[in-house]
Amino acid sequence: MSPYRTIIGLEVHVQLLTRTKLFCGCSTKFGLPPNSATCPVCAGLPGALPVMNRMAFELALKAAMALNCQIASLTKWDRKNYFYPDLPKNYQISQYDLPFSKAGWLQIECPGGAKKIGIIRAHLEEDAGKMLHDEQGGGRDSLVDLNRTGVPLLEIVSQPDLRAPEEAKAYLEEMRLLLREIEVSDCEMQEGSLRCDANVNIHIPISPSPVASSFSREPTASADRIQPHGTPSALAAGSRLNVESTGAEGETFAATPIVEIKNLNSFRGVERALKYEAERQFQEYQQKLGSVWNVDPRSARNFAGSTVIPVQEKRNGSLVMVAKATAGWNEKRGVTEIQRRKEEAADYRYFPEPDLVPILIDSLMLEKARAGLGELPAAQRNRLQTEYGLSPYDASVLSSQGRAVVAYFEQTAGLSGDPKETSNWISNEVLQTLNDRKQQIREFAIPPASLAGLIQEVKSSGLNKQRAREVFAEMANSDATVKAALAKLGYQVVSDESQLREIVRRAVAANPKAVADFKKGKVKAADAIKGAVMRETKGMANTELVQRLLAEELDAV
Amino acid sequence: MALPLEHVRWVAHLARLDLTPAELEAMARDLGAIIEYVNQLQALHTDGVEPLAHALDLQNVFRADELAPSLTVDAALANAPARRGDFYAVPAVLD
Numbered sequence: 245m246s247p248y249r250t251i252i253g254l255e256v257h258v259q260l261l262t263r264t265k266l267f268c269g270c271s272t273k274f275g276l277p278p279n280s281a282t283c284p285v286c287a288g289l290p291g292a293l294p295v296m297n298r299m300a301f302e303l304a305l306k307a308a309m310a311l312n313c314q315i316a317s318l319t320k321w322d323r324k325n326y327f328y329p330d331l332p333k334n335y336q337i338s339q340y341d342l343p344f345s346k347a348g349w350l351q352i353e354c355p356g357g358a359k360k361i362g363i364i365r366a367h368l369e370e371d372a373g374k375m376l377h378d379e380q381g382g383g384r385d386s387l388v389d390l391n392r393t394g395v396p397l398l399e400i401v402s403q404p405d406l407r408a409p410e411e412a413k414a415y416l417e418e419m420r421l422l423l424r425e426i427e428v429s430d431c432e433m434q435e436g437s438l439r440c441d442a443n444v445n446i447h448i449p450i451s452p453s454p455v456a457s458s459f460s461r462e463p464t465a466s467a468d469r470i471q472p473h474g475t476p477s478a479l480a481a482g483s484r485l486n487v488e489s490t491g492a493e494g495e496t497f498a499a500t501p502i503v504e505i506k507n508l509n510s511f512r513g514v515e516r517a518l519k520y521e522a523e524r525q526f527q528e529y530q531q532k533l534g535s536v537w538n539v540d541p542r543s544a545r546n547f548a549g550s551t552v553i554p555v556q557e558k559r560n561g562s563l564v565m566v567a568k569a570t571a572g573w574n575e576k577r578g579v580t581e582i583q584r585r586k587e588e589a590a591d592y593r594y595f596p597e598p599d600l601v602p603i604l605i606d607s608l609m610l611e612k613a614r615a616g617l618g619e620l621p622a623a624q625r626n627r628l629q630t631e632y633g634l635s636p637y638d639a640s641v642l643s644s645q646g647r648a649v650v651a652y653f654e655q656t657a658g659l660s661g662d663p664k665e666t667s668n669w670i671s672n673e674v675l676q677t678l679n680d681r682k683q684q685i686r687e688f689a690i691p692p693a694s695l696a697g698l699i700q701e702v703k704s705s706g707l708n709k710q711r712a713r714e715v716f717a718e719m720a721n722s723d724a725t726v727k728a729a730l731a732k733l734g735y736q737v738v739s740d741e742s743q744l745r746e747i748v749r750r751a752v753a754a755n756p757k758a759v760a761d762f763k764k765g766k767v768k769a770a771d772a773i774k775g776a777v778m779r780e781t782k783g784m785a786n787t788e789l790v791q792r793l794l795a796e797e798l799d800a801v
Numbered sequence: 802m803a804l805p806l807e808h809v810r811w812v813a814h815l816a817r818l819d820l821t822p823a824e825l826e827a828m829a830r831d832l833g834a835i836i837e838y839v840n841q842l843q844a845l846h847t848d849g850v851e852p853l854a855h856a857l858d859l860q861n862v863f864r865a866d867e868l869a870p871s872l873t874v875d876a877a878l879a880n881a882p883a884r885r886g887d888f889y890a891v892p893a894v895l896d
Contacts, residue, residue, distance in 0.1 A: 269869025
């Protein structure tokens, strides 16, 4: 059990699947030669005017609906002003007070079951250019490539609802699956079409302690007095004073300052960085509490039903909140590196973008977006369970592979009449084969009808699993039907009862120890005898028949 | 009424303007006058009036997602103060 709880919120940027940029007709293609896809709009030349890409807006709308967001009826664009060479016009066109969507959620699967993660907002904005810095620190000029400038991005900000690094990873995986399924973004992290910044802090429970009672009758107890030594009792004092205001859970927490982690290049990196950072914050908290940091119950606030007191720092005789910090994730060293504390709020001087007119979102636009969604992953997982009786795990394995694989499953299951076995074959052999061959399901050699045929053959002839896998491999290699593959491999299941009974009898007679063990109640001992039968028949005995005959013969001993 | 000098200094900083003390004073006076002038609008009663998102009475101006020719690299970089290879070269900036 962790001595603290981790609070995570993610900010995700995804590139929308458009041919052209958000405000001009330049290409959004990845990997073009530097500065070959720019125009006066990208370069912010005087007189250049942006015009909104309809496709970008429609894709953004689709994504927001899939994220269960409230869609605004009127939305507008704003300038976010800052000076940096990656955006030569010195502002980014973004959305400030009237984003086109807000207040949604994304359902993710956690070990404890499904969980809804709140989405604060999703808005459209343009990407900035790419900077290449002198990595040697030799002070050489930085290089700017403006190809990426103006590429349409959807920024999706989650509520701080994620409670573990694993949940953050699950959220990203679900987000990627969802956005790929509805063809809003290809979410290729390596190509920057999905980027993630993670905000994290930890809540440490501060439990009431008898030592604290000396402060309990001083409602105006100063912060100085409740943090004299940085000992657990000082902590406890903080919580003791606050007992009245704690919620139903009755727990009070100290909260560390939020750290925003950047440079996260993979989902695994996100998980590792969050794990590292949460633990680092816990160490820092233990070191600084009492000496540098204080927990003053007067600044307690409510967080999701419990009482949380942010740590503060004593400066010039008064307590101030510790500012949020930015950290970079160093993948090689596996550590987060704190870059700076944001002492003052960034001053972007947002104001309405006069070069773009607002958008009124009418019911026609909404209907069009909704019609393009299709079945979303969470609903699909649910249906695979109720309609086909799959376990939540099996449903989620299939669903995570995308709609084409689910369609393949549904066709095969319909023909084989055995959804569970179909799911097993697809989750194991089919996906493994696709993975080995770097193939998509639509390129796969075995059509649903053939796989269904194999599943039925296994059922009716009692072909054992090992042999069935060989037949599967043959089918995948030669586009053969089940019959042809069986014939080619020379496999003929032995289902002749008298012939098999003879073999079973011999095997029983040859394994007296296994028989004796079985009679003593070791049911597993029968496996050795069954193994002998299978060896004798080169694995071609009808499994179910052997099972029955063996039971009868053992009874007769 | 002149704007407080520290406001002017802050705005100048945000706009990357390096003002002399005399310029700061003048700017504080001028900006103060401008704000005072615009402030007359505060006298209007705007209860029940929808905020205006844009000065033009125009909405939903879109273009199709169709490729248009980009500039050549040379044309794009023609106005660059400095160029290295096919990149703009700018003084090293620390974030």
